[in-house]
Amino acid sequence: MNAITPIEAGVSVALGAPIDVTIENVQKAFGDTPALHGVSLDVKAGELVALLGPSGSGKTTLLRILAGLDAPTAGRVLFGGDDALGLSVQQRNVGFVFQHYALFRHMTVFQNIAFGLTVRPRGERPPKAEIRKRVLHLLDLVQLTGLDKRYPSQLSGGQRQRVALARALAIEPRVLLLDEPFGALDAQVRKDLRRWLREIHDRTGHTTFFVTHDQEEALELADRVVVMSKGRIEQVGTPDEIYDAPASPFVFEFIGESSFLPVTVVDGAVQLDGQSLDLAALGSPHGEATLGFRPHDVSIVEDGGPAITGTIVTERRHGGARRLELEVGTEKHRVEIDMPVDHSRAPGGQVTFRPHRWRLFPR
């Protein structure tokens, strides 16, 4: 696949004004199996929102309910203040992009992109010349100029997904929905497309939802991230809020790498096995808690002050750092910490460290 160059100035897509989307207490059950337990979310016009969660968290179900491909068991969905659930999938006018592209294999790229326009009833269908102009314009936007006569089988995965996006944009959707759009692509192409999708969004300004299980993708691309687990929303926030102030151990663990230790809070101080760790726990309730920290947010302590001491179990190279797996405390809890690459330590040795950023979650 060709490298994706920045989008040229002058390419623009005609659009209606972007709309707000409101989701109110949406519930969904498949038979007796609940998939969504009352999800509520307000999304402002033009926002790019990531629905992030592990498989089975209900994120794709929520996206399909927004599209009209599934119906909720209860709840309301408003598009710009109007009830969307009363509209069929065709009437809802959403652009949907599938993980496996779902391009029509017997149609050329041109015919694929034009499909949404050519199926319109005679009265609403733009004239042929207009359709042609719009399709070629969209091909420019997704940087596939000149590939209009190719068939999907003659394109790479990244190119196919760009055709799928152009096809979804062709109908001038009110909302753009992307279901794991880069899930089937390899790592380098994903990164290119991610940056490129952000640019397209900034140009076209659609209210956009995209589903992903890749936290890096969600944090990099989205204005706001909705973290979901087991059919519930765990946290909604900007990438900074989600990463720096995770609301639960689940979010902490799902967003980035993490280590946890069971601790006790006594008079506003954190204790491990009865020893103070010199970590101020202001505002945390007295009693049992879980201390969470990220492997790279620790400092090695060599002055003998209060800190966590662990026995090295394994040591391996991890990107630009050296990662140690430690056994800590009398119950030998496993945690991971990062050290500079030039600090090689043999397994069996002792390391003393203190997290300089951490979160406490009462138990």
Next chain:
Amino acid sequence: MSDGAFTTARLHGASGIHFRPVTMERKRVRLALILISLAFLALFLVMPVLAVFVEAFRGGWPAFAEAIFEPDAAAAIRLTLLVAAISVPCNLVFGVAASWAIAKFDFRGKALLNTLIDLPFSVSPVIAGLIYVLMFGSQSLLGPWLKSEGIQVIFAVPGIVLATIFVTFPFVARELIPLMEEQGRGDEEAALSLGASGFQVFFRVTLPNVKWALLYGVLLCNARAMGEFGAVSVVSGHIRGLTNTMPLHVEILYNEYQFAAAFAVASLLAVLALFTLVVKSVLEWRYADEIAATRRH
């Protein structure tokens, strides 16, 4: 490591490294297996087909032509074509509808429908014919009413068509269902989200996606419709020039010791079979290519 492997190879083969692919048999075994397969094919498939043509042309072209154009034979050919022309379109429509329902929708009784489609494969064709005699014959419940209305089903063309439809019921659906299930609902959902109506989705997306498999299924269905013997034999009544299809005509000629004529008509059926096979191979070649193309990433 590599030194050790080299030494082992040297120990086992006098002329340096000798490697036989793990899935390949010894030369003697291969030869024996190939010969057995070829002999079997020749004895049971190629020779019988050749025999049909040899016997058909034993009396030369004139005798062959006479056997084909003789009025009863011509009537049998016409009837066979008529029966196929009615039953194949019926099963085309039914097969496409059933596959569409089974592959693209979830509903109560789906497993039952799927099993029912296979019923004609598991029931003996003779039973299939008898079912229609029991339903529409003069001794049946419907018999008196049919008679009073002047409708004859059994020992007439309608019965032959019904029996043929029954026997060829599964062919189209069995070709389409696995392919449509594999293709999933993604394309249809995409088309719907782009604003297409149900009809547009079906005719512009679903049907083009399965066109080669559909053609293949129709060919198989047609070959069986023209060649069906058992079920048709029960309901036909063997009235010469009226209710005799080609396979029944072959049997009658054969029983009357008109071997050359029997083989002449039989050779037409054999040609149909060979034609079906050729088109099938071409389609499989074409259609495999298309499937491979859609999976290439």
